[in-house]
Amino acid sequence: MVNVTYQNQNIKQESLKYTGKAKTVYTTNDPDILWVHYLDQATALNGKVKETITGKGALNSEISHLLFDYLTRKGIENHYLKKISATDELVTALDIIPIEVVSRNYASGHFVSKYAVTPMTKLEPLVQEFYFKSDALDDPFINDSQILALNLATSEELAQLRRVSQDVNQLLHALFEQIGIGLVDFKLEFGRTATGDLRLADELSPDNMRLIDTLSGKSLDKDIFRQHSGDVTVGYRDVLNRLQQVI
Structure with a gap:
């Protein structure tokens, strides 16, 4: 997946911004939107211990999607915008x-x-x-x-x-x-x-x-x-x- 539609706008995944312990984040053609991909990786001790665990990324992505959506409905402002695949989402770019x-x-x-x-x-x-x-x-x-x-x-x-x-x-x-x-x-x-x-x-x-x-x-x-x-x-x-x- 390299592009999706969000609010009638074609969002394209561009360069890698950074890789974290459980996610990779990419810039998009919209400077206000980032593309997040959840990894099948578990870590401990601040990343000193790592292990690939098949299916973990999709589980984390879906749980996070449900909880952010729930908090949004309850009035908690957050960066979450849209789930775009089993392991990917769009979020607002934040400092x-x-x-x-x-x-x-x-x-x-x-x-x-x-x-x-x-x-x-x-x-x-x-x-x-x-x-x-x-x-x-x-x-x-x-x-x-x-x-x-x-x-x-x-x-x-x-x-x-x-x-x-x-x-x-x-x-x-x-x-x-x-x-x-x-x-x-x-x-x-x-x-x-x-x-x-x-x-x-x-x-x-x-x-x-x-x-x-x-x-x-x-x-x-x-x-x-x-x-x-x-x-x-x-x-x-x-x-x-x-x-x-x-x-």
Whole structure:
């Protein structure tokens, strides 16, 4: 596939912009639109461990499509434009802010080891954390004053990142609860449009969320790959099948 139609415009895939851990991004003949292709690749330890997993790209793409479409209907502004194949989508070109916003409903992962908390302890209020987006530095924790001093975002933007992340958490938590899935924690990324407006970006999939079956406690996310506990696509397909019942 090299071109598609979007809003009566012929969009052509052009040059490779960058290759990430799970996606490749291309420029198009429209400078305001990017072409995203999901890869059949799983990574851990910030890309230090990689493995090809057939079918993973299509699962992530479809889950992300459903969740972005859902959030759009709920009024969350984001970069998603159109799904154009099983593994490809069009998105608005953004200037990505190098900050990862992590929201935690329950204690898991590094939060457990860092603070000696019992796994799956409910966290009230919702814990929000910022990390500097840099694989070379292993995405270090970063606080508000450091963000401001490094000119990564303004104080107004930080407040918006927190507010939107909290809104997304409330919406996704309720959605997943309907289908028997617990939203443990998740990572969001944001970017600025050409006019400086903030929008949700990246993807929404089990690659950047911790999801568990509420009855069994079984992991349905990338922890399956990290912990070598089974076929990661089984968990992802379970999430997709359940979402398709309610979206």
